[in-house]
Amino acid sequence: MKPIHLTLICHARTEAQRVGRFAQDGEPLLELPSLVPEPAVRYLSAPELRARQTAEGLRATVDEGLRDCDLGTWKGQLLKHLDEAALQAWLSDPHATPHGGESLAALCGRVAHWMDSALGEGEWIAVTHPFVIRAAMLHALGAPVQSFHRIDVQPLANVRFSHYGQWRVRLA
Template structure:
């Protein structure tokens, strides 16, 4: 069995991140990055992910899409009902926004990781929530760990799979 090497790249900074609000699907990225690679490239369907690697011939992969935050899309964090926000932060199964729960996101990303990639080198440009979910899956970490991971714009996380997922630091 040949290994899978997956580098997850967080999209470039957005205005939503700068001002503390949840992004809209068509939220633009503030910049793009140059990646010199021979790896197969995938990107989430949202504009901010596609713009981050606009110079590459990346294939859009729906499995990399951001968490659906329902009615919270485009809203400032300080505009949210404090009790709903705290419930959502405390319970990965909560969906006060009417969208996708963190638990459902983690399940979706785990399924994608375990079925969508073939052997070889991959680069996938996606979102902080998706990268958090991938890290939990690779480490077998509990859902409660999700809110303890910060993923900054343009951060890179390297994972490999040869029988099991592993986090590679370097």
Template sequence: MKPIHLTLVCHARTEAQRVGRFALDDEPLRDPSAPLSTTARCLSAPELRARQTAEGLSATVDEGLRDCDLGEWKGLPLKQLDENALQVWLSDPHATPHGGESIAALYERVANWMDSALMPGQWLAITHPFVIRAAMLHALAAPLASFHRIDVPPLAEVRFSHCGQWRLQLA
């Protein structure tokens, strides 16, 4: 069995990240990043911020890498959210007070993508902090309650390998 080597890269910094609000689907980068370089096959989430980060990589857009759908919270600052609704969302991975995708549904989507979308070889994928968090939980078989305990800064890289099971690789 040949292994899969997957590097997930978080998109570059956006204004939403700078000011503490949830991003819009067409959120552009605040500061364009230096071009990435790789010999791996490249994928990108469909949102503008991921595609801009992937410029120069000849990346294929993959819907499986799309960000969590935060429904009515898209574009809103955290401080404007109803505090009770936010606490429910932070404490219950199945909750959808925003009317979008739950953390549990995101996890299932990312886990299914990891387990079925990639052929053996080297892969680099530009995606979002929430997707990277879900991938880490899947690789570690960690509980969903751990989701909000992971910070993924702009341009962070997380490496995984798969040969029978997913493994998190530290560089």
């Protein structure tokens, strides 16, 4: 068995991140980054426009397993305009879905399944979303989903993982 090396890159900055709201479907980037492909690396991208724009030039394959958390009726909403009780329920209970979308627990399970089954040996770089990167970190560390909101992922941040029998976070 040969190892898997996976780097998850957060999409570049959007207006939603700038103003403190949840992204909408089709949310574009504020500025296009210029990522340069490396030889012998396979590239993946989440299906949303902001991830595909960030991955532009990498010849990335769109992978549905990297899609962002479905926030249902909260898509496009400013955090300060959400019902405070519903937001508190969502922040404190990883199984809560006051928005009618995907729970954080379901997202973490989906990302864990993707990490454990979608990649073959070799070097992978995937452009995705802050929530997906948080879920991947929790899976690799074996941390409880209650730790989800304790991780900040900035635009264009990257986190490296390796797998040889188990997932590990790789610090470089």
